[in-house]
Amino acid sequence: MLQATPLTEGWILRTSDGMADALPASVPGCVHTDLLAAGVIPDPFLGRNETDVAWVGRRDWTYETDLRTGSDHERTDLVFEGLDTVAEVLLDGRVLGRTRNMHRSYRFDVTGRSGRLSVRFLSAYAEAEAVRGALGERPAAYDEPFQYVRKMACSFGWDWGPTLVTAGMWRPVRLEQWSTARIARVRPLVTVEQGVGVVELAVDVERTRVAEPLTVEATVAGERVRAAVDGTRGVVRLEVAAPRLWWPRGYGEQPLYDVELTLLHGDSALDVWRRRVGFRSVELDRSADEHGTGFTFAVNGERLFARGVNWIPDDVFPSRITRERYRERLTQAADAGVDLVRVWGGGIYESADFYDVCDELGLLVWQDFPFACAAYPEEQPLRGEVEAEARENVVRLMPHPSLVLWNGNNENLWGFRDWGWEERLAGASWGEGYYLGVLPRVVAELDPTRPYTAGSPWSGSWDHHPNDPAHGTHHSWEVWNREDYAAYRREVPRFMAEFGWQAPPALATLRRALPGEELAADSPGMLHHQKADDGNGKLRRGLERHFGYPDGDFDRWHYLTQVNQARAVATGIEHWRANWPVCAGTVLWQLNDCWPVTSWAAIDGDGREKPLYHELRRLYADRLLTVQGRVLAVVNQGAEAWAGVARLRRMTVAGAVLGEAEVEFAAGARAVARVDVPEALLPAGPAEFLVADADGVRASHFPAPDREIPYPRPEFDVTVAPDGSVTVAARGLVRDLLLQADRLHPDARADRGLVTLLPGEQVTIGVSGWKTPDTDAARAALYCMEPSR
Known part of the structure; x- marks a missing residue:
């Protein structure tokens, strides 16, 4: 049987320029976390330390340990699950191989060899700048050269993230020792065919002895099937009668089935592969209708309004993210009513722990391929790396029933059309061949059970503008950048894949991140932890449209900016949910942060929930009331019809009831009912508002901005x-x-x-x-x- 030995002990870290003696290193880990543990650098999350450690990303670094490979097995492999990013792997000074992709794993034959193992990391800046020099300049949303190297783009900084360009063995390292043969890859196709669950396992085998007869045996739900291995490949098909279906949260349960596949030589087990799968179907309805081109998910035939959030890496140093941390953050999402998480394209393909938790919680996963906000060269050495990483990760993530969509990129098709790229590129490659060629081909070949879309936003073809709200997915950023959030009500997009509003993190988070600083909206640390272009100016203008600006009162500014964030998001989601099924989903930007920062997140960088988080619990509940102009929309995403009586009251801010009425409503399952508000109950001025109550659900409608409302002193x-x-x-x-x-x-x-x-x-x-x-x-x-x- 294959024997796996983790290589976690005895590692040291050296820098190429002799800056310091060798330091103890943690594997998995990265240079920044090792330097931080050794006290060489300050915490880059505190104050303005980020700028003081910028030199780390410009250096070359070497990890070393002693490797002992003695074994009775015929073959010993050195396996790296993730190297970040440009590395040379040496054993006693002899090169085993070179890498240039954070998103891939690597395997080297070290049979019968022992000695000093060295992993030398070249600065990602040096690699990116060399590729840029060879292939030519490409436009991007930021000045950093992230599109020239296959690495987590946001480690080069983003409008919510620090510039901390990492290096290191960010995922586990191990020795695998084996004889005769091992399982190289298993590609599981899990489908439901006329009520029967089908698991088809395509197995690739690596051998040391070509002539030996091999078989594979697979089991699931008490079913057991054997098949011969033909050369280096085998296929096993198992059928499960009437399986329990896996559903998104809120639609049913999430039963998972253990699948085990064993590689056999006679009766001797050589290797084993284990995963959990779920039986479900997923479709994406992109058909044309009188409103444009739809974008509606259907799971097990049930069409759904996706209540989503965008996910960024939960730490700028991903090696620090544990299974427990994934569970905590994703449970927060589920508790807020979220049923879809989009893994954004400037980050990573997350670890198996992330998708395991989504499987268990019933959170649908929309997975971007890692391309974001830039024109990406399509020539070598990048093109081969892109296809290799896509092939590996598509197969790696296929077992997870939570995964429902592959998406080619974030905003690059839109950028080409609207951000001046087309003229600047002057015919140079920019990534279209990936999104409309390589990636859909890989998905169609390896994972035909899931839909693919070329990008977000994307209208489905060049026949329409890439960000046309009437076609496919839409991103709404004009509102935050230039307008009041009331403008969300102007459009009914088919699927709102990005929108949001900023607010600072919790006060305790700020005090930890900015020790000793007298907090003000424009204090040095606050400005450093505000990465968005004119972010504070947009916060100020957003407040001024609704409130008197609280000059010099930080506590009031902090409260009002958080209120404004919650109200902005509520304005959008209430409007779009009220227009189901024309609009089939909202994906808030964003759920989480990777460090303490003023951002669009609902949960701040220390894991504390902002008011927006709690507002999501109301907005994403199965039942929602919202006043839309002269109409009360009764939104019901539950499986049962919701019928009853709503109590409407027209009130003054002084507490007087000017009028009230009871109106009947009937909203079918997964449907919206619209009830006219009686004319006499519509607020007549800034001192009045409307309240609607039904079955413990409330909607409040204040028609005027707060600065015009004559609030009494709260008592x-x-x-x-x-x-x-x-x-x-x-x-x-x-x-x-x-x-x-x-x-x-x-x-x-x-x-x-x-x-x-x-x-x-x-x-x-x-x-x-x-x-x-x-x-x-x-x-x-x-x-x-x-x-x-």
Whole structure:
């Protein structure tokens, strides 16, 4: 049987210029984390240390250890699951091989050889600049040369991320020792055919002895099948009668089946491959209709409105992301009502742990190939690397039922058409051949069970503008960059794949990241941890459209920017969900952050939930009420019909009820009902608003910007229970009440975000991690809308 031995011990790190003695190294890991552990560099996440460690990405680095390969097996392989990125692998000074792709694994024959193992990493900058010099300049959204090397693009910085260009063995390293033959690759096709679950395993075998007869035996759900290996290939087909179907969360359960395939020589097991699979079908309806060209997911024949989030690498140093951290972050997504996670193209193909958790939680995965916001050369050495990485990762990720879409790139087709690239390229290659040629061919050959789309945004062909909202996927960034978020209501895209609004992270996150700094919107550390072009200017203009700008009051600025983020996203999602099935999904930019930063994320770089996160729980719930102009939209994504009576009240901010009515509604399963609001209940001015309630679901509609609303001074009573829960009882209107739990203790978390209370109402906010409950502290941590200053 194949024997695998992890190589995690005894590694040291050296720099090429003799800067320091050898340092102990962790594998998996990277240069930055090793230097940080040794105290050579400061934490780049704190203050402005990022700029002080920029030199690390410009150096060459070498990892070394002693390798002992003695074994009774016929063959010994040295296996690297991931090398970041440009490396030369040597054993006792003799070159085993060279690499230039972070997204691939590598295997070297070291049979009978022992000695000093060295892995020398060339600066990714040096490689990228050399390729750029050979192939010519290509345009990109950022000045860094990320498109010239097959590496996580956002390690070169992004409009939410630091520039920390890593190197190292970022995924596990091991020795594999084996005899006769081993399993080189298993390509699982999992389908449902007329109610029967089918698992077809195409097996590639590597041999040391060509003539030996081999067989493969596979099992799933009690079924067992054997097949002969013809040379180096074999195929096993198993059928499972009436399998339990895997469903997205909210639509059913997520049963997973263990599949095991064993390579046999006679009755002796040589190698084994194990995975979990789920039986389900997935289709992407892109048919034309009277509204344009659709983009609707259907799982097991059930059409769904995708409640999505965009996912970036959860740490700029991906080797630090553990299975537990994936589970925590993805569970946060599921708890917010999310059912689709898009793995964005400026990052990585995530580890198996990520997809395993998505399988278990019922989170659909949209997987970008790693191309983003740039023109990518199609010549060698990049072209061969692109196809090799695509082939490896398509097969690696195929077992996961959560994976429902392969996407060719992020914004590159749009960039070619709208960002001046076409003129600057003057006929040079830019990636179209990847997105419309190489990648769809690879997916069609290896994974025909899943749909492929050339990019996001993409209208389906060059017959339409790539970002035409009426065709395919759409990205909405004009709103954040130049307009008020009310502009989201102008369009009904077929699928909103990116949109969002910025806000700073939690106060405790800022205090940890900016130690000793007197916080202000434009303090040095705050500006350094704001990577978006004119990000603070856009935050300011966004506030000025709705509130009086709180000059000199950081706490108020912090609260209002977080309120504005939640309201902006709510404006979009409510509108688009109300227009299902024309619009078939929203994918918020973004769920998470890779470091502490002001960004579009719902969960900040320290894992703390912003108010937006809690707002998502309302926006992505199965049942949603929203007032759209003169209409109450009753959105029902549940499996059962929702019928009842909605209570509508026209009120003044002083608390008077000017009129009320009860209106009947009936929304079918996975459907939207629209009910006219009686004319007499429509607010007549900035001092009035409309409230709709049905079955514990509420919609509040304030027709005027806050700066025009004559809010009374908020009056409420606060009590704190021994368990730390905080109850707020309103004596008048209290709009957008927020308990910032991290002001009570850095470890404290609240179980809800913004809440609006009418006179006489109360809310109890659960608080965990608060060690010394105190009423005065709770009151000081509460914020809400106040009269304009």
